[in-house]
Amino acid sequence: MTETGSTDTGKARRSDATRAAILTAARERFAADGYERATIRAIAADAHIDPSMVMRYYGNKEKLFAAAAEFDLRLPDLTGVPREEVGTRLTAHLVDRWEHDDTLMALLRAGVTNQAAAERMRQLFAAQLGPVVAALVADRAEAPLRAGLVATQALGFALTRYVLCLPPVVALDRAAVVAWLGPTIQRYLTGEQDA
Amino acid sequence: MTETGSTDTGKARRSDATRAAILTAARERFAADGYERATIRAIAADAHIDPSMVMRYYGNKEKLFAAAAEFDLRLPDLTGVPREEVGTRLTAHLVDRWEHDDTLMALLRAGVTNQAAAERMRQLFAAQLGPVVAALVADRAEAPLRAGLVATQALGFALTRYVLCLPPVVALDRAAVVAWLGPTIQRYLTGEQDA
DNA sequence: ACTGTAGGCCAACACCTGTTGACATGTCGA
DNA sequence: TCGACATGTCAACAGGTGTTGGCCTACAGT
Incomplete structure (x- = not known):
C-alpha cells in the first residue's frame, strides 16, 4: 500500500x-x-x-x-443551555445537520439493508449523542435509553421527510419542525416516563 | 393470462x-x-x-x-375511547401490528430504496391512518399533518428497534414502549403546537 | 536527459440478476 | 380413452456487478 x-x-x-x-x-x-x-x-x-x-x-x-460514512454530528454542549430549552436546541441542530450534509442520508439509506452501515449508526448514537445526553440527565444510567428515544424521533423524522417524503411532513418549515418535535425531544431528554 | x-x-x-x-x-x-x-x-x-x-x-x-406488500393496519375506531387515552391505545396497537406481521417490515425496508414501496407507504398512512386521525381532531384540515407526525414517531421507533437495532430501544418491553411513546403520539393527535 | 514510479485507462474475469421459452408431467372433463 | 389445460422443471439469455491485472503516460528526483 x-x-x-x-x-x-x-x-x-x-x-x-x-x-x-x-x-x-x-x-x-x-x-x-x-x-x-x-x-x-x-x-x-x-x-x-x-x-x-x-x-x-x-x-x-x-x-x-x-x-x-465517516461523520461527526458536531453536537453542541448543552450544559450551559437553560434546561427547558435543550429539546428545541437539539432538535434545531439535528435538522440543520441533516439538511447540509449527505452523509447522514447515506448512513440512513444504507443502514437499512447493510449491516456495517447499521453498526455505524449505532456507534454514532452511542458515541456522540450518548455523552451529550449523559451530561444532561440526573441518573447517568438512564442516558443510553434517553439517547435511544431521541434517536427514534430524530431518525423517524428524517425517514418520513427525506426518504419516504410524506407530503405533510415535507411541507413543514424549520420553525414548525422545531415547535412540534422540540417538546418530544425535551421530554425524552429530561421528562419522566409517566405522563 | x-x-x-x-x-x-x-x-x-x-x-x-x-x-x-x-x-x-x-x-x-x-x-x-x-x-x-x-x-x-x-x-x-x-x-x-x-x-x-x-x-x-x-x-x-x-x-x-x-x-x-398489500397491508391493512386494522386500526381500531378511537372515537369511543376516552380522549386522554387515544395516544396509548394507538401506540399499543401499532406495536402489536408491527410485531405480528412481516409486511410492515417489508414495506419499510423496501421503501427506503424503492420508489413504488415508498409510494405504498405514503398511501398507507394517508388512506388508513388519515381517516382515523380525522375523526379525532377538531379541525379536519389538521388531520394529515397530525397523521404525518404520528408516522414520524411510529416509523422511527420501528426503524431503530427492528432495523437498526439500537440496544437501548431493543431492550424496552411493551409496557415501557407504550409509556414512553404514548404521550408523544397523544400530543401529535390532540395537543397544541406550542408546548 | 534518464529513469522510476505514481496516476490513470482499458479489457476482461467470474458471478449473479431478472426474465424467457421449450419441454415434461399430471389432472380432469368429454 | 383421449385430449386440453394447468402445474411444474430445466437450461439458457442478456445485462449488470465487484474486482483484477496489464498497459500507457507524465512528472519528480538524480
Missing part, C-alpha cells in the same frame, strides 16, 4: 483531488440510492475517473462506504 | 397453495433483505419451487412486491 499516513501533515499528493472527488461522489450515490444500488461504476463516472481507481484507493466497496 | 378474477368466489385452484407459499416467502425475504437483495431465486427456494413459477404467477418482481 502507498504511504497514507493519517497523522502526517506531509505535502499534498497529486491524487488527493481524485480521492476527494471519489468520496464526494460516493456519499451522494449512497445517499440517493442506498448501498446495493450505488454502484462503483456510477460513483466512478460521477467522479470522472475509471472504476478501477476506486478500488486502488479504497480497496473495495465496503471500505469505500466506511470512508464515505 | 389465466383466469384470476378478483371477484369470483370460485373453487379453489390446485395452485393456490403455491401462490400463498410464494407470497409468504416473498414477504419474509423483502422484510429481511429489502427490495434489491431479496432475489426471485431466494424467494422461490424458500417456497420450494422454481423461479420461473414466480414469474408465471406474478409477472415480474415489481408486481410480486406489490402483491406481497
Whole structure:
C-alpha cells in the first residue's frame, strides 16, 4: 500500500483531488440510492475517473462506504443551555445537520439493508449523542435509553421527510419542525416516563 | 393470462397453495433483505419451487412486491375511547401490528430504496391512518399533518428497534414502549403546537 | 536527459440478476 | 380413452456487478 499516513501533515499528493472527488461522489450515490444500488461504476463516472481507481484507493466497496460514512454530528454542549430549552436546541441542530450534509442520508439509506452501515449508526448514537445526553440527565444510567428515544424521533423524522417524503411532513418549515418535535425531544431528554 | 378474477368466489385452484407459499416467502425475504437483495431465486427456494413459477404467477418482481406488500393496519375506531387515552391505545396497537406481521417490515425496508414501496407507504398512512386521525381532531384540515407526525414517531421507533437495532430501544418491553411513546403520539393527535 | 514510479485507462474475469421459452408431467372433463 | 389445460422443471439469455491485472503516460528526483 502507498504511504497514507493519517497523522502526517506531509505535502499534498497529486491524487488527493481524485480521492476527494471519489468520496464526494460516493456519499451522494449512497445517499440517493442506498448501498446495493450505488454502484462503483456510477460513483466512478460521477467522479470522472475509471472504476478501477476506486478500488486502488479504497480497496473495495465496503471500505469505500466506511470512508464515505465517516461523520461527526458536531453536537453542541448543552450544559450551559437553560434546561427547558435543550429539546428545541437539539432538535434545531439535528435538522440543520441533516439538511447540509449527505452523509447522514447515506448512513440512513444504507443502514437499512447493510449491516456495517447499521453498526455505524449505532456507534454514532452511542458515541456522540450518548455523552451529550449523559451530561444532561440526573441518573447517568438512564442516558443510553434517553439517547435511544431521541434517536427514534430524530431518525423517524428524517425517514418520513427525506426518504419516504410524506407530503405533510415535507411541507413543514424549520420553525414548525422545531415547535412540534422540540417538546418530544425535551421530554425524552429530561421528562419522566409517566405522563 | 389465466383466469384470476378478483371477484369470483370460485373453487379453489390446485395452485393456490403455491401462490400463498410464494407470497409468504416473498414477504419474509423483502422484510429481511429489502427490495434489491431479496432475489426471485431466494424467494422461490424458500417456497420450494422454481423461479420461473414466480414469474408465471406474478409477472415480474415489481408486481410480486406489490402483491406481497398489500397491508391493512386494522386500526381500531378511537372515537369511543376516552380522549386522554387515544395516544396509548394507538401506540399499543401499532406495536402489536408491527410485531405480528412481516409486511410492515417489508414495506419499510423496501421503501427506503424503492420508489413504488415508498409510494405504498405514503398511501398507507394517508388512506388508513388519515381517516382515523380525522375523526379525532377538531379541525379536519389538521388531520394529515397530525397523521404525518404520528408516522414520524411510529416509523422511527420501528426503524431503530427492528432495523437498526439500537440496544437501548431493543431492550424496552411493551409496557415501557407504550409509556414512553404514548404521550408523544397523544400530543401529535390532540395537543397544541406550542408546548 | 534518464529513469522510476505514481496516476490513470482499458479489457476482461467470474458471478449473479431478472426474465424467457421449450419441454415434461399430471389432472380432469368429454 | 383421449385430449386440453394447468402445474411444474430445466437450461439458457442478456445485462449488470465487484474486482483484477496489464498497459500507457507524465512528472519528480538524480
